[in-house]
Amino acid sequence: MNGRNFVLIRFSAIFALVGAVLGAHMAGSGSYAFRPIHAHILVVGWLTLFAWGIYYEIFQIRSKTITILHTWTAIIGSTGLTVGMWLNFLKPFNISNGVSLIFYIGGGVILLFSFVLFLISTFFIERKEK
Secondary structure: HHHHHHHHHHHHHHHHHHHHHHEEEEEHHHOOOHHHHHHHHHHHHHHHHHHHHHHHHHEEOOOOHHHHHHHHHHHHHHHHHHHHHHHHHHHOOOOOOOHHHHHHHHHHHHHHHHHHHHHHHHHHHOOOOO
């Protein structure tokens, strides 16, 4: 495994743990306020980052720039989107809507850009030799 794979897999593991803890909290408390945040943490954080880590293990991408940009926009976007959802929906620190929306919308836009980079990367792939 190369560095991109490790980074994506490790961040996916962090998202998996956070998502599982949120799920356990919701089940134990009987409150489902975290439901949309929990779902996004597991889907874009855990599953998507994990899938992209495996993708980079299977395929060699001819453009190193695309892979670096893709990896970091995926991590920053997933984190920004889910933290922004938390800040915007639950308002834990009583911060202004403008600040929470910067994280929420900004993270979502960066994540969307990451998906575009993933699509572009599929045109520059080669199967890795075993």
